[in-house]
Amino acid sequence: MVPHFDLNGKVALVTGGSKGIGFGMAYALGTYGAQVVLVSRGQAEGELAAKRLQESGCKAAYIPADVTSKQQVENAVQMIVDNYGSLDILVNNAGMNIRKPLVDLKEDEWDRVMLVNLKGIFLVGQAAAKQMIRQNRGRIINISSILGTIGLPYQTAYAASKGGINQLTKVWAEELAPYQITVNAIAPAYIKTPMTEGWLSDPARLQKIVEATMLKRVGELSDLIGPVVFLASDSSAYVTGQILTIDGGWTAR
Numbered sequence: 001m002v003p004h005f006d007l008n009g010k011v012a013l014v015t016g017g018s019k020g021i022g023f024g025m026a027y028a029l030g031t032y033g034a035q036v037v038l039v040s041r042g043q044a045e046g047e048l049a050a051k052r053l054q055e056s057g058c059k060a061a062y063i064p065a066d067v068t069s070k071q072q073v074e075n076a077v078q079m080i081v082d083n084y085g086s087l088d089i090l091v092n093n094a095g096m097n098i099r100k101p102l103v104d105l106k107e108d109e110w111d112r113v114m115l116v117n118l119k120g121i122f123l124v125g126q127a128a129a130k131q132m133i134r135q136n137r138g139r140i141i142n143i144s145s146i147l148g149t150i151g152l153p154y155q156t157a158y159a160a161s162k163g164g165i166n167q168l169t170k171v172w173a174e175e176l177a178p179y180q181i182t183v184n185a186i187a188p189a190y191i192k193t194p195m196t197e198g199w200l201s202d203p204a205r206l207q208k209i210v211e212a213t214m215l216k217r218v219g220e221l222s223d224l225i226g227p228v229v230f231l232a233s234d235s236s237a238y239v240t241g242q243i244l245t246i247d248g249g250w251t252a253r
């Protein structure tokens, strides 16, 4: 009856693992024993991130790939299976945002957000699921946002993409349950990362966010360690199709 959070022997793929939330989650999984493999486009940054994880005592590697390329995604998954023998955990995290008023958002900006945040999640999830079905086990953790549920200004494309992630999380949970693969999403509010540092640097905006949050602060990478380790571990064996919101109480109001 003792909960299991140990990830020794597990192999985890973290897309967008070179910085921000992906890096924090890779650190969390690596600290709990998983072999982590980071995927991103910027090779120098990705290699440096893997090196930093190794220096912290984690088993870490890096594979350059663009999540919007089916070929590159499939090659990355194949390399992981060839090198480490399995793929047990996917943190489907790579994402981007273009914040603009509805009337100013250009068509190609909408397309870019959808391509990375929705098609990328689909392509990586599909490639990982094929391997996990062969193994008859797996954990898929999609990174959504509170914007998958609530609306905020200037988030037309981003909120639509995150709403889509919440929906495909539920669909995949149902489809993959027969193979003992659980599929859940983590939906954070604002976390300090390279993606949000410019947005959060406006004191008036920051104050509004803090006021909207019951716990009166913006999230830190450390706030995501417990949730991702829980969803990646044996402790969450009976949890699937869920959106775990990490928002200091914002959306409960």
Ligand code: NAP
Pocket: 015, 016, 017, 018, 019, 020, 021, 022, 039, 040, 041, 042, 043, 045, 065, 066, 067, 068, 093, 094, 095, 096, 116, 120, 143, 144, 145, 146, 187, 188, 189, 190, 191, 192, 193, 194, 195, 196
């Ligand atoms: P970030 O600091 O900008 O990091 C994004 C990561 O994704 C980088 O490693 C980036 O590396 C990679 N990436 C971007 N496009 C990619 C592509 N096409 N192929 C492969 N990798 C790609 O972002 P973040 O703030 O950590 O956000 C990570 C995830 O959390 C996103 O899905 C975001 O929507 C979600 N989220 C963030 C917050 C927040 O407040 N920060 C809140 C809720 C949800 P390269 O550019 O080198 O490829």
